[in-house]
Amino acid sequence: MSDADIGQQARARRHADLLMQGGTVLTPNGAERIDVACADGRVVALGDLQGTWSADTTLDATGLHVLPGVIDSQVHFREPGLTHKEDLETGTRGAVLGGVTSIFEMPNTHPLTLWETDLRAKLEAAQGRAWCDYAFFIGGSAVNAERLQALENLPGCAGVKVFMGSSFGDLLADDDNVLRRILRHGRRRMAVHAEDEARLRERRALVEASGDVRQHHHWRDVESALKATRRIVGMATETGRRLHLLHVTTAEEMAFLARHKRRVTVEVTPHHLTMHAPECCERLGSLAQMNPPVRERRHQDALWQAIREGVVDVIGSDHAPHTREEKARPYPQSPSGMTGVQTLLPLMLDHLHAGRLSLQRLVDLTSAGPARIFGIEGKGRIALGYDADLTLVDLAAQRTIRNDWIASRSGWTPYDGMPVIGWPIHTVIRGQVVVRDGQLMGLPQGKTIRFLEVPGETTVGG
Template identity: 60%
Template sequence: ESGSKAAVLGGVTTVFEMPNTTPPTTTAESFTEKLLRADGRYHCDYGFFIGACKENIASLPALERLSGCVGVKIFMGSSTGTLLIPDDNMLKEVLSSGRRRAAVHAEDENRLKERLPIRNSGGGPELHPQWRDVKTALLATERLVRLARTHRRPVHVLHVTTADEINLLRKVRDIATVECTPQHLTLVAPDCYDQLGTYAQMNPPIRNEKHRQGLWQGILDGTVDVIGSDHAPHTQAEKDMDYPNSPSGMPGVQTLLPIMLDHVNAGRLSLKRLVELTSTGPARIYGAALKGEVKVGYDADLTLVDLGL
């Protein structure tokens, strides 16, 4: 309920909730329970992802067709509970199980495990992008694109953070669409960790200026299809914990549009391009009927802004 209030206050009229909740959304029962809990409590339009895991791969074809489901979410790196598809064999099974575009968190689980000593070396959140480094992201995205093409399954690569991934994804537009977040387009390492500490900790991490500029190039040349919030709030007490015990994630849905409008006012992108990234792009990628355009017969869930503020 509070998340949908934040969405409306930030000018967001439709949200798609991720499955890494408590409990995780991985079964028809947990999906139905989420729908029942949402009924009458959401302040905007909504849909829910089903999370892929080892236990539900055989059920995914039916689960992704449930009313209210916007697709399957794949975590290639560790998240909540059993929400993990770490190796190519499991990834092949998931990708070959359906036809709808799958949304993917692309970080290589084996490399994350290998690099755990970096995370646990006694430093602060500045270690986060060293642990979850550029290669961790690129390896996973390369694996994903290769297998998606083999199994003819369109994929949507979420919260891309590296110039290297943008360069790869620019060449595979036929099979992969791309999301970036305002956080990765606005904050930059190491400054964000010096100034914000664990409040800047998220997965994948905020990276240096080279990669921020690479993301902006993807915005400008059309490689990036969507701006997403990656809304993952925690309590202040949780975020104030010392790294690495502090949870990753930050709020995003209420600040997405104001931050991106600031970038418009600064001349970094056009208002037309922002509309593509926040309205027509998401509607196209997720097949949201009667959404994303100002047209006769479409939902009139409009956001009015004063660009002079």
């Protein structure tokens, strides 16, 4: 049945599966005080619906802002192979509790996600266990480079992810010839972790000698990031491939990328927007250790400036949990990464309250932007015929982030004890209320995200 048929039938009967009333809804027109009716997983009516529509379920959104469902396009849920840290159920449970309705999961699991069988295993593992909708990246590698055009178009594939550094085995792609082979085999936008592996190996002795986690951002310095970013953007220009640069951290990269927005989109993380070195490592030790590292305040200021100027397209969490026991190993044997999917929205709402960005800009960075960049079908906005993915937030709610709120199997957050203003209250996925007043409802009902067959060229930026 087509979107038009669904909408026509619902309007004819004036009965919805879900009727949300009284909220301030962020539509493509801006903030509007309207109601939303949802049927068969889609938005079927917008406007003043009081007294004219009935519903199986009603949701009172009075005093709340209704955002398009938040899409986190970079998470590491560790399944298969590393499920003592996280799995698809706990990771997606944290996602919906934090107001996230869709996730893209990364390929550095055991086994690596390199082939159709690996992707299919993850899709099967998510069925009946994922609380939110999902897609999985295929890793770009020397072993599968010539097959990537077919692999990236498989159902449930979010695209190709390349690790130029900070990975292992077949997933590490640090050779220029391999990178060019990967770039030439595919049409979808390719996601990249850009750190120069050779430079990182050369400089590792600095921290091996010191054993001081406060040196993490000196080891993985600006040049290690900028060198890799320049390399991959140059090769993408040669091959005509579109790129998505993940977790960009430096002022120098932002200045460079601002001149290459025709083909390159840019992600930043809440961690890099919220924490700065060396203070975070002095306070948190290796709990603040991640790759690329949290840097000095001048870089954080540059990331915020890039958001204001439209250089940044997406906020992704880079949720990458480890157990506290693993994090307690002596540095640099301690692993890099931290939880983030559940705190993405609370942190960004707190930044919104502080005046660092507008609500409409936040929606673009967390919903419309990911949908546009990756060619997601039916998500990213509140409009007729779109999936009824809704994140309802209280912009004035005062809460404190605590470890005992975190659903991740790892059980901790670097923001334990941090007060924030702004909080997710209800989470709706395809018209089903999965979180109500901060509590999980029902059973996991996540489904595979759909993508446009050939994502078109887009105008990127703010």
